[in-house]
Structure formats: structure tokens, C-alpha cells
Amino acid sequence: MPHILTLVAPPGALDPALPARIRAALDALGAAPGAPDWLAEREAADIPFTGSPQQAVAAARAALQDAPVDAIAAPREGRRKRLLVADMDSTIVTSETLDEIAAYAGLKEKIAEITRRSMNGELDFRQALIERVGMLKGLDVSALEATWAETRMMPGAAELVATMRAHGAVCCLASGGFTFFTGRVAERLGFHHHVSNTLLVEDGRLTGRVAEPVFDRNAKLATLTRLATENALPMAATLAVGDGANDLDMIRAAGLGVAFRAKPVVAAAAGARVDHADLTALLYAQGYRKSEFAAG
Numbered sequence: 465m466p467h468i469l470t471l472v473a474p475p476g477a478l479d480p481a482l483p484a485r486i487r488a489a490l491d492a493l494g495a496a497p498g499a500p501d502w503l504a505e506r507e508a509a510d511i512p513f514t515g516s517p518q519q520a521v522a523a524a525r526a527a528l529q530d531a532p533v534d535a536i537a538a539p540r541e542g543r544r545k546r547l548l549v550a551d552m553d554s555t556i557v558t559s560e561t562l563d564e565i566a567a568y569a570g571l572k573e574k575i576a577e578i579t580r581r582s583m584n585g586e587l588d589f590r591q592a593l594i595e596r597v598g599m600l601k602g603l604d605v606s607a608l609e610a611t612w613a614e615t616r617m618m619p620g621a622a623e624l625v626a627t628m629r630a631h632g633a634v635c636c637l638a639s640g641g642f643t644f645f646t647g648r649v650a651e652r653l654g655f656h657h658h659v660s661n662t663l664l665v666e667d668g669r670l671t672g673r674v675a676e677p678v679f680d681r682n683a684k685l686a687t688l689t690r691l692a693t694e695n696a697l698p699m700a701a702t703l704a705v706g707d708g709a710n711d712l713d714m715i716r717a718a719g720l721g722v723a724f725r726a727k728p729v730v731a732a733a734a735g736a737r738v739d740h741a742d743l744t745a746l747l748y749a750q751g752y753r754k755s756e757f758a759a760g
Contacts, residue, residue: 472745489527504754532740551706552639568607583708601672620743622760681710
């Protein structure tokens, strides 16, 4: 079987009867589905099949109806990726750090609305970033420390990075956010590299500017391709994950590109998406069993 359909749900939410329903849907396509292989009891299962991955995923989602289960199709060969490039805000961490900084200036709602529109592709990322940072001119840098103290890692992030590292993958955090946070997240979770924007500070206060050049969607794609080249990897051996429009180029270019709890424009355009499970779904999609996960 040249392809695998992976079903992933929050722990305990994958009804053991669902794989049989999905197999029936795939069989109706002529996809000759094989027997399910459980990667984690009531959480993740692989179903081998032939034919179109896009049609298989569409059939699976229709058969799942409202069940909180994600369906990801990928080639059987080369499932385990050797390079991970991940967005940070609302992907590796649960929040949008710029929005949280803005709370200390009394501007969270206003800035969060600009963030939402930018991440859904309605605004130019560079201009939206410059506008939002400009609104924070004069804010004391203690707001950054306070924001970091409240920043939480996304469930599954630690296991994702630790497991891929344990199996020889290079891991990079690539964010349109700020080095103040990416450096700390990278250190906590074990990313090999981090690249992002730098907030300019004078006399302990934000200047309202970011250092040039702005790290945007083009830079994210360039980071993916550069690291693949530096590590002598084909793009098929790469994994990219993110939630916003500025992640789309790298998601489309990666061997496995995943929209994680993404904005509508991103979810619609990505080849794979995770709406219900946590970041360990990216491990299951690579064929890892839960027993193989490394502790973060």
C-alpha cells in the first residue's frame, strides 16, 4: 500500500468502531484499505490504502461526521521526517505573544484584531507587524517578562521536539514573533535553532520598531529550504507546521505540511490539518507509536 491514512483524536476519543467506518468509506473509493494498526489505544490508528490521498482524506472526513478526529494522509515511504520547522505563536505556544504584550498597554483587543486579520491573510504581514509594534512605543520592557511568565507551551509540543530530536531530526522554531520569546521557547523545548524578529529597545522601553529585515512568510520558506540544503535533505524529508497565512508557503513546500488549529484560509489550503488533537498528532502522522514518544 503506497499511502497511510492516520486517524488521531484527543486521548480516549477515538471510538474503536470508527476505523471500520473509515475503511468502508475508503473501500467505496476503490482504495483497497488494509487493516488498522493502532499506534495508541483509542487515540491514533493507521489505515493503509491505495489511490488519491486527497480523495481518501475527503472521504474520511465525511465518514467521521462530527467526531473530534483528525485524518492525515501521507506516503508510506519516508514518513519520518528529518527536519522540523515550526511556527511559535498559537502553534508551539498557546497564545499570540504580541497580543499578550499589548495587554500591558491597554491595547490587547485592538492589536488582537489586527493579528487575526493578518494571520487569516487579510492584511500584509510586514505592514501589520510594523503597525502593531508601533502602537507599543514607550512600553516598559517589563511587559515582555510578564508576558513570558504567562506563556504556556502547546500540549504535545515538548513530546514532538524531544521525539524528533531523539530520532536524529533537526528542529527549528521560525516565528514572525520576537527573539525575546523564541530564544526562551527554543531553550525550554530543545529546538536546535530559532529565527524571528527583534524588538528594538532604548532605555528599557520599546522604541516601536523592529529590526530589519522583517522575518516574514518569505523568510520562513527560505529558512525551511536553507536548513534542508545545509543538512543535505530533500524537501520530502521535511515537516512544517503553523496556523497563520505567513506559514502557508513553508507548509506547502514541506514534505509534510500541517495546518495546526489554523485560521480558515490556512486550513483550506494546507495538504494536512489538525483541528482536534494536540501536537503529538504530528508524531502519529509520521508513524510513531505512543510507546516511542520521548519525554519533553
